[in-house]
Amino acid sequence: MAERSVGLQAWIDRLNQAELPALAAVVQDLHRLSQADRASVQQLADVLLRDASLTAKVLRVGNSVYYNPSQETIRTISRAIVLIGFDNVRLIGMSVSLIDSLLTKVPREQLQMLLARSFHAAVQARNIAGYVLTKHQEEVFIAALLNQVGELAFWGCGGEQADELADALEQPGVVEEEAVRQVLGTSFRQLTMGLVKSWNLGEIASLAHGSNPADPAVRAVNLGVRISEAALEGWDSPAMEVLVKQLAEFTGISSEDALKQILESAEETVKVAATFGASKLCSLIPNTDPEQIKLQQQERKARLLQPDLLVLQQALQDLGMLASQKGDVGLILDTLLKGLHDGAGLERVMLAVLADGQTRFRAKRVVGDGTQSWLNDFQLPASQAEQPHLFSYVLRNREALWMGVPASYNLNELVTLPMRQLLGQGMFFIAPVLAGTREIGVLYADCRLSGRALKHEQFVAFQRFTQLTGRCLDALSKR
Known part of the structure; x- marks a missing residue:
């Protein structure tokens, strides 16, 4: 039996040193470049070129219709940066690294569901930011994507303790936070905050976890995350109705246009997930087709059915x-x-x-x-x-x-x-x-x-x- 990890520091050490060192390094370096006033094309290329597999995947995404509608062939990272932009290439590198680190093994259901929700939150947040920010939309995307990175890392790398928690969460009447703390010795929120701190993602953490709720970027991230969660209850759920009104007020558009924006972002998420090489997540992103919505709601209800x-x-x-x-x-x-x-x-x-x-x-x-x-x-x-x-x-x-x-x-x-x-x-x-x-x-x-x-x-x-x-x-x- 593998050695158990208990407590926040034990999990941070395990994830950084044994499970996700490559991801931690890429995320740190790519974030550092966003902080530098004069980060060069070559510096970004150097980070990505350290890993041939990552380079190939970034180029593949860069050549996709989603990022490169003109279909001008991109063969180098520097050319990708010129054609689709420095921030886009950085965002692609970070997203592909996250997928590669977590979905390479046989991914458990909890991980796939959460990663699908994270991508959905990221696209919603970035598109909301487009209404209220002239720049930093990529930062908003990454902040929403990494909003629950501690829980993602656990379900991806938790081994026998992940099996143990999955069994505990299936018990009738279980309180999720108590079960998590019992198995990990810490909470998922603390684990997320601990990881982003150890990866020196101060600005990302403040965007994702609302240190300044009045900041438009923080509000965009928060709305994106909450929309991705409410979508699981249905596009016509009471929670979604509240969020549509909040989005309309925040962006200055009508409620009808706000709902249209949300649905279009959900459709875009499916394209983004497929473009990033995570097509297995596409079916887990709430569908906007009425028949498919009904089917997905039935499947989610079945997944949630527990013995009582x-x-x-x-x-x-x-x-x-x-x-x-x-x-x-x-x-x-x-x-x-x-x-x-x-x-x-x-x-x-x-x-x-x-x-x-x-x-x-x-x-x-x-x-x-x-x-x-x-x-x-x-x-x-x-x-x-x-x-x-x-x-x-x-x-x-x-x-x-x-x-x-x-x-x-x-x-x-x-x-x-x-x-x-x-x-x-x-x-x-x-x-x-x-x-x-x-x-x-x-x-x-x-x-x-x-x-x-x-x-x-x-x-x-x-x-x-x-x-x-x-x-x-x-x-x-x-x-």
Whole structure:
């Protein structure tokens, strides 16, 4: 096991000396050039030319349509500086270094989400600055980009402690700041401030963390960061409405134009991320197409769905009471789906019952984003000798299964093409629903919207809910 880092200084030392020394050096040198009154083209070229890979990537970005619409070929850093500007080349160098340092390994979801948000904040902030500043727009971009560099560095380089924090943050009722402090021995904000101080980024730190809130550059950074966060809640969210008004007041444009500016900046961010070689982030930047907005909101909601022990326990208790009181079938099924979805944190749940004279399975109740279509589309023959499938197998063998783990690999052939077309691929739970000895149907659940692996506790809850539902339905049939 790797040695644990605990406390602010331990993390700064680890990130600077072991994990990100190249990034620290490039960021320091490029920032130093912004402070010099007479920084030369050659000085900037010298910083970038130290790393052949960085040089190649800066030239590739410099030759992109985004930065070089005339498409005049750029073969040297000095030519790039002449054609697209000193500050632009410096900004490209810093951005590419950040991406290279953090996205070279297999990046975890938290890092990709945060880096996408950082780029979005940076583009929003720079474009806002364009309304109120005649220069220093590149500084505003970099300040917003590095606004959460401590958290970025942790998720990129935190190793086993990052795994530990990711697990801790999935626990129901967790307070994020307390969990972070427990694992790191410091906060993400302190880590960011510590890194920018050790990298001598005094001016960047003051822009990013608001030492002078009246400064237009500070306000631009702050608005950019907050817009990137509010966008995750939706372009029509209450938080975004407030920010649109603040942007309109700050820049002197109408609210309609302010929202238009924000949406155009989001679209521009996708181009910027792709130009900088971070195309894997593009899908994480909130989309401005109405259909895509809806889809992204569903995916984010699924990612955020966490087990809730109180809801789970209440649903189990309610089912127990319904079994003894012989409650109606609608209430029984509502309680079942609520317990599995909101309680156990299973993203998609379906009860498929035997219908049409018990000749086929049809979806009776569903919950989860994208499942409504199953009510019309999902059906499987109850018995099919030429192509047996898992739904019939489970009901016949009275067996709950966790598919996608080694213990069930021998049954993979029973997951037929029609099933995969209707439900997708990946792990899932499946169990028979029986009222005494009478066959009712099959219960199905997965977490495929976010792609998270299913957990043992969820399978235990799934089995328990299935059994209790059977007892309720059996009691109901004997009324």
